[in-house]
Structures are given as structure tokens and as C-alpha cells.
Amino acid sequence: MLKVLRYPLQALNYAVFMLLVWYFSAAPSYTQLQPDQAVVTVAFAHAGKRIEECRQLSQEELARLPPNMRAPMDCPRERSPVTVELLLDGELLIEEVAKAPGLYNDLGIDVYRSAKVPVGEHTLAVRMNDNMRVEGPTYTHEETVNLEPAQLLVIDFNSETGSFVVQ
Amino acid sequence: MNKRVNPIKRSYLLLEEWFTLSFGSSWNPLYHLGTLAFFFFWIVLISGIYLFIFFDTSIVGAYTSVEYMTHEQWYAGGIMRSLHRYASDAAVVTILLHMFREFALDRYRGFRWWSWVTGVPTLWFVITVGITGYWLVWDELGLYVAVLSSQLMDSLPLMSGSMSRDFLAGRLTDRLFTLMGFLHLLGQPILLIFAIWLHVKRLSHVEVTAPRGLAVGSFLALMALSLLVPATSHGPADLTKVPAVLRLDWFYLNVYPLLDKWPGEQVWMLTTSITVLLMLMPWLPPKKSERVAEVHLDNCNGCGQCAQDCPFDAISIQARTDDARWENEVVVDPGLCASCGICVGSCHSSNPFRHAKKTLETGIDMPQFPIDDIRTRTESALSELKGDTRIMVFGCDNANDIEALRADNVAVLSLFCTGMLPPTLVEYAQRQGADGVFITGCRTGDCYFRLGNSWLDQRFEGKRKPALRQRAKRDRITVYRAAETDTAKLRRRLAEFQRDIAALNQEEAVSRSSQDREAGDA
Numbered sequence: 001m002l003k004v005l006r007y008p009l010q011a012l013n014y015a016v017f018m019l020l021v022w023y024f025s026a027a028p029s030y031t032q033l034q035p036d037q038a039v040v041t042v043a044f045a046h047a048g049k050r051i052e053e054c055r056q057l058s059q060e061e062l063a064r065l066p067p068n069m070r071a072p073m074d075c076p077r078e079r080s081p082v083t084v085e086l087l088l089d090g091e092l093l094i095e096e097v098a099k100a101p102g103l104y105n106d107l108g109i110d111v112y113r114s115a116k117v118p119v120g121e122h123t124l125a126v127r128m129n130d131n132m133r134v135e136g137p138t139y140t141h142e143e144t145v146n147l148e149p150a151q152l153l154v155i156d157f158n159s160e161t162g163s164f165v166v167q
Numbered sequence: 168m169n170k171r172v173n174p175i176k177r178s179y180l181l182l183e184e185w186f187t188l189s190f191g192s193s194w195n196p197l198y199h200l201g202t203l204a205f206f207f208f209w210i211v212l213i214s215g216i217y218l219f220i221f222f223d224t225s226i227v228g229a230y231t232s233v234e235y236m237t238h239e240q241w242y243a244g245g246i247m248r249s250l251h252r253y254a255s256d257a258a259v260v261t262i263l264l265h266m267f268r269e270f271a272l273d274r275y276r277g278f279r280w281w282s283w284v285t286g287v288p289t290l291w292f293v294i295t296v297g298i299t300g301y302w303l304v305w306d307e308l309g310l311y312v313a314v315l316s317s318q319l320m321d322s323l324p325l326m327s328g329s330m331s332r333d334f335l336a337g338r339l340t341d342r343l344f345t346l347m348g349f350l351h352l353l354g355q356p357i358l359l360i361f362a363i364w365l366h367v368k369r370l371s372h373v374e375v376t377a378p379r380g381l382a383v384g385s386f387l388a389l390m391a392l393s394l395l396v397p398a399t400s401h402g403p404a405d406l407t408k409v410p411a412v413l414r415l416d417w418f419y420l421n422v423y424p425l426l427d428k429w430p431g432e433q434v435w436m437l438t439t440s441i442t443v444l445l446m447l448m449p450w451l452p453p454k455k456s457e458r459v460a461e462v463h464l465d466n467c468n469g470c471g472q473c474a475q476d477c478p479f480d481a482i483s484i485q486a487r488t489d490d491a492r493w494e495n496e497v498v499v500d501p502g503l504c505a506s507c508g509i510c511v512g513s514c515h516s517s518n519p520f521r522h523a524k525k526t527l528e529t530g531i532d533m534p535q536f537p538i539d540d541i542r543t544r545t546e547s548a549l550s551e552l553k554g555d556t557r558i559m560v561f562g563c564d565n566a567n568d569i570e571a572l573r574a575d576n577v578a579v580l581s582l583f584c585t586g587m588l589p590p591t592l593v594e595y596a597q598r599q600g601a602d603g604v605f606i607t608g609c610r611t612g613d614c615y616f617r618l619g620n621s622w623l624d625q626r627f628e629g630k631r632k633p634a635l636r637q638r639a640k641r642d643r644i645t646v647y648r649a650a651e652t653d654t655a656k657l658r659r660r661l662a663e664f665q666r667d668i669a670a671l672n673q674e675e676a677v678s679r680s681s682q683d684r685e686a687g688d689a
Contacts, residue, residue, distance in 0.1 A: 009189035013196075014388035021256045022396055026414040030424055032311070033411040043332045110329035112321065150408045154335050167336070 037116045038147035040086065040093065042126065044157035047108035048080035048100055049131040077106035080132040084111055086155065087125040093117065121146045126155055126164055139164065172651045179271035180652045183610070192611040194381050200265035202377040206385060207261065210254035214247040215352070222303070224348040225341045229305040230403045237399060249393030252416075255297055257389065259418040262290055270448075274615070277454035278479065278505040281369045287445045289362040296359060297419035299351035305344075307401035307410035310334065315423050322431025336406040369503055371480040372618060457506035458535045460499045464488075466516040467530030469495030472632055473510035476586070478617040479503050482510060482531075497531065507616035508533045508587030512623070515633050517589040519545075536583065545592065548578035549599045556669045559601035560661070561588050563608040565615035567649040567657050577661070584608070586619025590626045590635035597640055603668035605661055606646045610653075620648065643668060 033039065054075040062070045079100040086094040098109040123144050127137035139157070141164035147153060156165040172180070186195045196203060221244055223232035236244025266286065269275045275283040301312045317330035333339055367373045377385070401410065415423070425434050460473075460481075474482040474497055481503035484495045499510075511517050516529040519542040527539040549559060554576035562569035562581045569579045578601075582588055585608035593604050606623070614620040623646070625631035635641070645664050649657040 003191075006189055006191065010384060013186070013189050014384055017257070017260070018253075018388050018392045021253055021260060022392055024417045025252060025256045025398075026416060030413045030415045031411065032413060032424075032427065033409050035411065037411075039409045041335070043329070043335055045329065045332070110321070110332065112318070112329050112331040150411050152407055152409045156335075 033116065033150055035149055036119050038119050038149060038151040038153065039114050040088070040117050040124070040147075040153045040155065041112070041114040042084060042086055042094055042096070042155045043112045044155075044159075045108055045110050046082060046128075046130060046157055046159050048082045049133070050076060051078045051080055051132065052076040077104040079106055079108075080130060082109050082111070083129045084113075085127045085137075086113075086115070087127075088115075088117055089122050090125075117147060119147045119149050119151075124153075124155070124166065128157065128164075141166070175271045176273075177652055179268065180650050183613070183650075187610070190381070194378050195612055196261075196381060197264070197268060198612040199374075199377050199381055200261045200268060202374050203381065203385065204258050204261040204265065205375050206377040206382050207254040207258035210250055210386065210389065211258065212356075214251040214254065217247045218244065218251060219352060222348075224303075224345055226305065226339060226344055229303060229309075229344065230400065233304050233306075233400055237397065241397065245397050246390070246393050249396075249398040250389055251300075252398040253389050253392050255300070256416065256418045257385070259290075259293060259297075262293060266290070272615075273454075276449045277456065278503070280449035282366055283449050284446050285362065285366045285368075287442055289359070289366050291442065292355065292359045292362050294419055296351065296355040297416070299347055299355060301416065301419065302347050303344075303351055304400055305404050307404060308413055308415070309401075310404035310406070311410050311413055312420065312423070315426050318426060319431045319434060322435060334406065339406065369479055370617070371478060458533070459501045459504035459506055460508070460510050460531050461534050462497055462499055462531050463528055464491065464496055464530075466528050467493075467496055467514075469493045469497060470515065471495065471497065472515065473497055473513040473531050476509055476513040476618070476622055476631075478507065478509065478619075479505045481505070499531070505616060506533065506535075506583065507619065508536070508583040509616060509619050509622060511538055512584075512587045512589050512619075512626075513633070514589070518591040518633075519589070519595040520591060533583065533587075538589070541580070541582070541592065542595070544580055545578075545596055546599055548580060549596060549601055552576055552578055552600070555672060556602050556665050557600060558603045558605055558661070558665060558668065559596040560605045560607065561585060561593075562606075563587075563615070563619070566609045567607060567651055567653055569607060571654065572658070572661060576665075584614065584616045584619035586614070586616060586622045588623060590633055590639070593644060594636060594639040597643065601643075602672060603643045603645070603664055605664050606644070607657060608646075608648050610650045611648045613650075642671060 054073045057065075057072060057074055062072070081097055081099045084094070084096045084098070085092060093115045094113045096111055096113050098111055099105065100109055101107045121144060123142065125142045126140070128139045129137050131138050139162060141155075143166050145153060145166065154167050156167065157163070158165055183195065183197050186197050190196060192198070218236065221232055221236050221240070223229055233248070236248055238245070269279070269283065269286075298312060298316060302309050302316070314331060314334045317334060320330050333343055376382075401413065415421075422434060422438060425437070429437075468491075469484065469487065471484045474484050481500045482497050483500065485498055487493055487496050489496070510531045511529060511533055514530045517527075517532075517538045519527060519538070521527060527542050529538045532538055545559065549557065552558075552575070556576055558577045560569050560572055560577060560579045562579065563585045564581050564583055569581055573579045585606055588606065593606075596604050608620060608623075609615050611620060622631055626633060627635045627644070627646070629635065635644075645660075645667075647657065647660040647664075649660075
């Protein structure tokens with residue numbers, strides 16, 4: 001083919017290539033959230049209670065230990081799993097059972113769970129159990145919120161004060 | 168009868184033909200996908216350096232600095248930003264096409280397993296550099312990418328702590344942002360360069376520069392796109408809001424919408440499974456391995472031409488281990504040898520005029536098809552030809568099946584690669600009675616063994632050793648390359664060549680008879 005005739009064909013090929021690049025670089029758009037939706041996220045770090053209480057060692061038990069290991073209290077390291085439930089207008093929205101990580105299950109847990117919810121006024125109830133020796137929730141919180149479109153409502157937990165913070 | 172060509176390969180070859188029609192063989196973009204990807208990376212690098220000069224690596228300043236470049240400095244920063252984005256996307260397209268090409272042409276198994284296996288994670292490296300790039304803009308899309316990437320990381324069992332919580336209002340600090348900047352600007356590109364180095368490690372004569380015409384055309388096309396549709400940001404990232412509608416870059420962010428439906432663990436499982444499956448493809452099923460080249464020191468003077476010509480870096484030169492008078496010898500690494508036979512064509516000892524009465528031995532040979540067999544089969548094929556226009560066709564096993572060309576006056580001999588053909592064999596065929604020698608093989612620019620076509624051309628042009636000697640009748644030699652689907656074209660070209668040879672025969676007969684007459688008159 002004559003070289004001069006190739007140029008229009010090349011231009012056509014470049015145009016198709018660039019059309020492909022341009023289109024998929026920003027389209028089709030992805031709708032993550034409908035206009036009448038908001039997101040509620042439960043996100044906090046917390047360490048569950050120890051599975052067993054610390055125990056005072058007797059003098060005989062201490063004497064059997066090497067001198068450098070004679071700590072008066074025996075505290076088992078394993079911690080309780082943490083159960084979190086979020087209810088929206090009485091309906092269960094999020095349920096998470098977080099097992100304590102670490103080789104001895106002795107570390108704190110990190111919870112990060114989100115759910116899409118309809119906008120408007122809702123009653124949010126959050127329940128947490130961080131002690132498997134206790135039946136039912138060890139911490140609870142209930143609050144009425146008014147959610148706006150695309151709002152991100154975060155439910156945090158302050159381990160020091162032992163209270164939930166909705167922001 | 169020609170072999171059946173599978174529909175994927177047939178479609179690919181059609182596409183290739185279209186590009187050859189548009190660009191010619193030397194500029195056909197499908198033959199330069201690797202170098203084109205390199206070229207796009209250069210654009211990304213240069214535009215990236217410019218953007219970095221004006222970019223503010225902080226939560227507060229990132230978005231405003233990008234907006235400043237996009238709108239206030241549209242004539243420079245804006246264009247650079249658009250080039251940065253579109254060249255990155257174009258690189259992904261060329262890499263994906265590169266993968267598809269190797270798959271369609273069955274160039275990913277056997278001795279090519281290394282390039283395929285290292286190529287798959289290289290694509291992931293490219294994708295991750297793009298992901299951190301989108302993160303840095305710190306618009307709604309950047310926030311989306313950051314939060315979902317963190318969720319993906321959090322779902323890995325080895326990660327302790329929650330990265331996702333860092334993106335809640337009041338928690339984010341410049342530190343994480345600086346880390347992302349470091350990763351995108353330095354850490355990931357270094358890893359990518361290392362991955363590319365590994366990818367081409369088993370090749371010699373690696374081309375990294377795209378042909379000038381193709382580079383200029385691609386750059387102009389990217390410039391035009393950047394001016395017509397400049398890259399823009401979403402709204403600024405707001406940690407109290409969830410971005411609702413996003414203009415995703417599907418070349419880089421296609422996995423993220425899955426996180427809306429599936430937990431991170433499942434997304435990891437899917438992507439890891441696809442990656443592993445892709446990496447295992449060279450063995451699903453494995454390609455039959457061929458015997459590798461063997462060095463015959465008795466006929467090797469250690470000149471190293473085969474080592475220079477080997478497309479897969481399988482031949483090295485070392486000090487002589489026998490008591491011959493030569494300084495060096497060559498050694499074949501069986502793990503790297505592709506059994507292409509190009510080294511046989513390179514060896515000066517593969518001259519069929521040597522040892523005319525006994526077995527022809529050469530310095531480096533293919534045990535399954537030695538040079539002596541090639542000479543014998545050429546002689547035998549030529550001896551059976553009838554008619555006035557006797558043609559010897561040399562072809563290659565990876566292009567058009569030349570068996571279909573066999574006729575009373577056409578002899579055929581298929582080699583592993585036309586690069587395996589010693590130029591002296593062409594001359595030898597002419598001496599053995601071939602009126603014309605027709606050489607075919609993989610399409611120009613698309614040699615199955617990478618360099619066979621180029622070396623053959625250079626040897627014929629006298630630019631590479633061993634060169635075609637002057638005494639060969641060049642007007643009776645032609646090279647026409649044809650893929651498996653080019654049978655009709657190949658037949659047409661052979662028929663033309665036969666007519667040309669017939670005309671030459673006639674001219675020579677006339678010239679001879681006039682010379683005879685003149686001699687008689689004298």
C-alpha cells in the first residue's frame with residue numbers, strides 16, 4: 001500500500017485506541033451509594049476482658065518457680081472475643097464476633113464494619129459484649145439520628161470511659 | 168493440506184494483518200507492544216516528575232495543588248496530568264494486548280515460561296502503582312480508593328491493627344499520606360523496574376525503544392486526547408461523607424466494586440486464584456520439550472557468532488577445555504535453549520560445500536535435525552524435481568505449512584526457523600539444480616524465535632556473518648513471509664516467483680544461444 005494512504009488509516013487506529021483509553025479511564029461511572037442512602041460504620045479498637053481472672057499464687061507455688069519468675073499474680077493471657085450488634089429501628093444491621101488476635105489470643109480487636117441505610121430519622125442501638133463470662137451485653141447505647149444522603153455516621157467506642165460515641 | 172488454525176489465533180492474525188496494512192510491518196504496533204509500554208512509562212515518568220514539582224504531599228494541600236495544576240496551569244500542569252493518566256492507561260492496554268498476543272500465538276509455554284510467569288506479577292505491580300496514584304489526588308475517588316484499599320489490606324490475616332480506621336474523620340494524619348507519596352514516587356517504580364528486568368532476563372538483544380514513527384504517533388495521539396478531554400478530579404475528599412457516584416478508571420480500579428458485594432477475603436481469593444491460574448498456564452498443558460543444541464568442539468573455533476545470534480542468551484563463551492589451538496569455545500545452557508536452530512545458521516562450519524563426500528559436521532548442531540540431514544534432504548528433494556522452473560522452498564515450522572506448496576517442480580524443506588538456514592545452503596541449492604530459492608517463514612517483524620527473520624535478512628544483505636556470498640544468484644532468491652492464515656497470498660507470491668524465474672531462464676537461454684552463435688561466427 002502507498003505510504004501516503006497509510007496515514008489516514010493510522011489516524012483512525014490512533015483515534016480508536018485513544019477512544020478506548022479515554023472511555024474506560026472514567027466510564028462507565030460506578031454508583032456506590034443511591035441518592036437516598038447513607039452509611040453507618042462501626043469502627044473501634046478494644047481489648048476483650050481476660051477469659052479467666054488473675055489469681056494470687058500461694059507461697060508454695062511461688063517457691064516452685066525460678067527466682068526471676070516469681071510474679072505474685074498468675075494472669076492467663078487469653079482474652080474474650082468481642083461481640084458487637086448494631087440495630088437500626090430494632091432490626092439487626094451489623095453483627096460481628098471478633099476473636100482476639102495473636103498467638104495466645106491476647107491482643108485487642110479492631111472492628112470496622114459498614115452498612116448502607118436509608119436516609120432519614122432512625123433509632124440506632126449498639127450492643128457489645130467483651131466478656132464471655134457475662135451473659136448479654138456489657139455495654140449498650142441507643143440514640144436517635146437523622147441521616148442525610150451520603151452521610152458517613154461513625155460509631156466509635158472509648159475503652160477508657162466505656163462508652164459509645166456516635167459522630 | 169494446511170493445519171487448522173484455532174479461532175483465537177485466526178482472529179489475532181487478522182488484527183495483525185489490519186495493523187500491517189495501516190502501519191507497515193516495521194511499525195506494526197502489535198510487534199512492538201513491549202516497547203510501546205516502555206514508551207508510555209517514559210511519558211508517565213517525565214510527566215510525573217513535572218507534577219511532583221507542584222504537588223503538595225499533605226492532606227490539606229494535595230487536592231488544591233492538583234486543582235491548581237489542572238485549571239490554573241492547564242497549559243502545562245494540566246496537560247502533564249492528562250498525559251500522566253492517559254499514558255498509564257495506554258500502558259495497561261498495551262500490556263494486556265501483549266499478554267493476549269503471547270497467548271493467542273502460543274508463545275507462553277515451553278522455553279517461554281519464565282517471561283510469562285514473571286510477566287503476570289509485573290502487571291500487578293503496574294496496577295498497584297496506578298492505585299496509589301489515584302490515592303494521591305485526594306479527591307472523592309482518592310478517598311474511595313484509600314478506604315477500600317485499606318479494607319483489602321485489613322482482610323489479610325497477617326495484618327495487625329485496622330488501616331481502615333485511619334480514614335475516619337479526625338484520625339488521618341499527613342504521615343500516611345507521605346508514605347503513600349513515597350510508595351508511588353519511589354518504592355513501587357523501583358519494584359516495577361526490577362520486575363521488568365526479571366521479565367526480560369532470559370532474552371538477548373532486548374528492544375526497549377519503540378520505533379520512532381510509532382512513538383511520535385502515540386505521543387501525538389495522547390497529546391490530542393489530553394487537550395480534548397483533560398483529566399479532572401472529583402470533588403475534594405470529605406471524611407464525613409461517602410462518595411456516591413464515581414468515575415472509576417477501570418484499567419486500574421476494576422476490582423474495587425467487588426468489595427461492595429464481597430468481603431475482602433473473597434476478593435483476595437479471587438484475584439490470587441486468577442493470578443496463580445495465569446502463572447500456571449505454561450503447564451496447562453505443558454509444551455513438549457525439544458532436544459537442545461549441541462556443541463561439537465571438533466568443528467568449533469570459538470568465534471562466538473552463535474552466542475551473539477542466540478535470541479535467548481543460551482550460549483556463552485568460555486576458555487577452551489580441549490587442546491585445540493583456539494582460545495575459546497561455546498557452551499549451551501540447556502535450561503535456556505529454545506531449540507530454534509538459529510545457532511546452526513550462524514555457524515561458519517554449517518557450510519554444505521564442506522565435506523562433500525562424507526557426513527557434514529558443524530560446530531553447533533540440532534541433534535534432532537542435524538545440518539547433514541538438512542543438506543541430504545535438500546539434495547534429495549531437488550533431485551526429484553521435474554520441469555524447467557525448479558524451485559526450492561525453505562520454510563519454518565511456526566509459520567505457513569509449506570508442505571501444501573510441494574509440486575513436481577517445487578521442493579520444500581521446513582526448518583525450525585529460517586534463521587537456521589545457513590546462507591551457503593541457498594547457494595548450495597542453486598548449485599544442486601534449483602532455478603530459484605524461495606524462503607518463507609513467520610511474518611516480517613514477528614519471528615516465533617524473535618530474531619530469526621532479522622538475522623536471515625542481515626546475512627543476505629551482507630550485514631551479518633555468515634553473509635550470503637557474491638557468487639549466489641541473488642535475482643533467483645526471494646523471501647516472502649507468511650503466517651498460517653496467509654496460504655492464498657503465499658501461493659500467489661510463489662506463482663509470481665515461478666514466472667520471474669521462468670522469464671530469467673528464458674533470458675539466459677536467449678543470451679546463451681546468442682553467445683553460442685557469436686562464438687560460432689567467430
